[in-house]
Amino acid sequence: MTDALVVTDLRVEFSGFVAVGGVSFDAYPGEVRFLIGPNGAGKTTCIDAVTGLAGGTGSARLGGKELLGRPVHRIVRLGVGRTFQTASVFDELTVLQNLDIAAGRHRPAISLLRARRGVDPSIERALEETGLAGELATPAGILSHGQKQWLEIAMLLVQDAKVLLLDEPVAGMSQDERTATGELLQRIAAKRIVLVVEHDMDFMRRYATRVTVLHQGRVLSQGTVAEVQADPQVQEVYLGTADAIPED
Numbered sequence: 001m002t003d004a005l006v007v008t009d010l011r012v013e014f015s016g017f018v019a020v021g022g023v024s025f026d027a028y029p030g031e032v033r034f035l036i037g038p039n040g041a042g043k044t045t046c047i048d049a050v051t052g053l054a055g056g057t058g059s060a061r062l063g064g065k066e067l068l069g070r071p072v073h074r075i076v077r078l079g080v081g082r083t084f085q086t087a088s089v090f091d092e093l094t095v096l097q098n099l100d101i102a103a104g105r106h107r108p109a110i111s112l113l114r115a116r117r118g119v120d121p122s123i124e125r126a127l128e129e130t131g132l133a134g135e136l137a138t139p140a141g142i143l144s145h146g147q148k149q150w151l152e153i154a155m156l157l158v159q160d161a162k163v164l165l166l167d168e169p170v171a172g173m174s175q176d177e178r179t180a181t182g183e184l185l186q187r188i189a190a191k192r193i194v195l196v197v198e199h200d201m202d203f204m205r206r207y208a209t210r211v212t213v214l215h216q217g218r219v220l221s222q223g224t225v226a227e228v229q230a231d232p233q234v235q236e237v238y239l240g241t242a243d244a245i246p247e248d
């Protein structure tokens with residue numbers, strides 16, 4: 001079983017501006033963990049710090065291992081993967097070629113040069129899991145917006161990421177794609193840590209098991225969906241009204 005991700009008193013400054021001012025949260029396999037908050041709350045900066053893209057102080061531990069201070073590639077090697085707000089796949093390559101590249105770090109370079117004799121089992125599993133099995137030969141550039149996000153997730157699965165940090169995975173998706181993505185996150189979270197940064201409150205309410213609400217670089221509220229929805233401070237930040245995060 002994958003260890004927990006435990007972030008303690010994380011602080012990130014940009015030239016004296018405090019973007020993240022002492023944030024603590026944890027995430028476990030088996031839950032779909034959400035980080036929400038208004039624009040500029042520090043959500044992306046938190047995952048930038050955990051993945052080594054932004055320097056931070058405090059602690060971000062995966063199992064017993066401290067992530068802060070390690071270079072990006074070492075954090076990746078420890079099993080921490082992320083997606084970005086804009087999908088970063090190779091548009092001119094097929095779905096399979098993208099996944100081959102993602103799988104590359106597991107094989108000796110020479111095997112990448114050999115002719116393909118069937119699809120790698122880890123790639124096959126990732127294709128099934130993300131619903132992209134029918135798109136093997138499709139150039140990534142002509143996939144739908146949702147499918148591109150799923151391909152990015154598939155690339156992390158192929159790399160056997162233990163932690164998936166997903167930055168606004170459903171932004172710009174259709175309702176059907178959102179539902180498919182929520183169900184995908186529930187499936188992959190069974191054995192991995194899934195932390196989702198989102199603006200979409202409806203999506204959060206449907207799929208979050210636990211939520212941390214950030215505001216101006218600090219934790220405003222933390223708990224189950226019901227707990228954060230009932231928190232007057234959260235309601236205040238979202239539009240300043242009690243029905244800002246509507247109940248079903």
Ligand SMILES: Nc1ncnc2c1ncn2[C@@H]1O[C@H](COP(=O)(O)OP(=O)(O)OP(=O)(O)O)[C@@H](O)[C@H]1O
Binds near residue numbers: 019038039042043045
């Ligand atoms: N590289 C940087 N240099 C300076 N300031 C930055 C940098 N990155 C982020 N910031 C600032 O830090 C604050 C937090 O930004 P961040 O992108 O983490 O917020 P966010 O909660 O992810 O917002 P959004 O929902 O709009 O993506 C913002 O005020 C932002 O302008």
